[in-house]
Amino acid sequence: MMRALNFTPSIPRYVFAKLLDGRYPVRSLPLHLVHLPEPTPPRGFERLKVRLAGVCGSDLALLYGKSSPALAPFYSFPAVLGHEILAELGGVRVVVNPLLTCHERGLPDCPACAKGDDHRCQNLTEGNFRPGILGYCSDLPGGWSERLVAHRERIFPVAESVPDERAVLTEPLAxxxxxxxxxxxxxxxxxxxxxxxxxxxxxxxxxxxxxxxxxxxxxxxxxxxxxxxxxxxxxxxxxxxxxxxxxxxxxxxxxxxxxxxxxxxxxxxxxxxxxxxxxxxxxxxxxxxxxxxxxxxxxxxxxxxxxxxxxxxxxxxxSHAYNWDAFATAVKLLPELEGIEALVGQQFGLESWPEAIRAAKRGGAKVVFKP
CATH class of the missing domain: 3.40.50.720 (NAD(P)-binding Rossmann-like Domain)
Known part of the structure; x- marks a missing residue:
């Protein structure tokens, strides 16, 4: 078993969060620390140990009812959140591209994926998994957990010279x-x-x-x-x-x-x-x-x-995402982007999620979980 932060949507809570905006009590959010079975890697996937996982503005928008309801068909819940992920694979530090496109879903390439524009994949709701990307998909846990699985082609090793606090910024960097x-x-x-x-x-x-x-x-x-x-x-x-x-x-x-x-x-x-x-x-x-x-x-x-x-x-x-090439470019830029690690602030255990969300809402430095 592993610990994870699970988001379970609730229409009444969504309405109240939207009406109360920032005054909505953190402990009333539909986010819970749970124990789940460790994920079994599907074919082509690897199981990873999470080192750090960022709290993104889109995560806060989801929790506080600020996401557009029109986007609901492209995600599936309940889900373990977290799409900014630094992890370990066999003792090697890696960052994870969280997209789940035609290739990961076991489908022939759609026109967008065929052109290398996998961030525009037309099959986000089809194939082997429910809608979404890692962190917004009910079938696969995101980074707010102790373990997750990711496709081999979405896993990128991190140079030894890059500190953890810089590496965890790879996804927003991309x-x-x-x-x-x-x-x-x-x-x-x-x-x-x-x-x-x-x-x-x-x-x-x-x-x-x-x-x-x-x-x-x-x-x-x-x-x-x-x-x-x-x-x-x-x-x-x-x-x-x-x-x-x-x-x-x-x-x-x-x-x-x-x-x-x-x-x-x-x-x-x-x-x-x-x-x-x-x-x-x-x-x-x-x-x-x-x-x-x-x-x-x-x-x-x-x-x-x-x-x-x-x-x-x-x-x-x-623009809110990236294709495979852009993510790879972000990984290559990490060694030369000295100083961006200063953007990362407090690190919280999963059990301290209310304090983490409060800190993230205050703004300033990037808040991360350290499972």
Missing amino acids: VVVHGVQQALAKDWPDEILVVGGGTIGLLSVAVLRALGFEGPIHAVVRRDHAAQRARALGANVTYPSVREAQKAQKYVSYRGLLGKRAWRGGFGAVIEASGNPAALQDSSWAVAEGGRILLLGSPGGALHDFSPYWFREVRLLG
């Missing part, structure tokens, strides 16, 4: 690598604004430099310690808000009806990494005419004014 490669790296803009001082935002600064962007990086971060980290990872200047960034660059503001403001001029590209709907709205006016917004945050449903997109020909690309 999210950033893929998004930046798709939206920005093929045609770098003159300057980039990164919005968000959490893990994804700060990793965005580091990845931009690692992938060769040499222009100015501006970062919007609210906390002083996050501003210091952003500058240490490659940001040239930081601001407390998008508005302050626009004013500092002397972009022109126009006052409309009901106090609404419009802007002319802006940054060549904006990476919105906060997951805050209001920040996305601000970002839509902070990008230059004809510019690009890369949405790496994961806001749920919200009212949004789309005027900037058609009025200023702004392009919006959303």
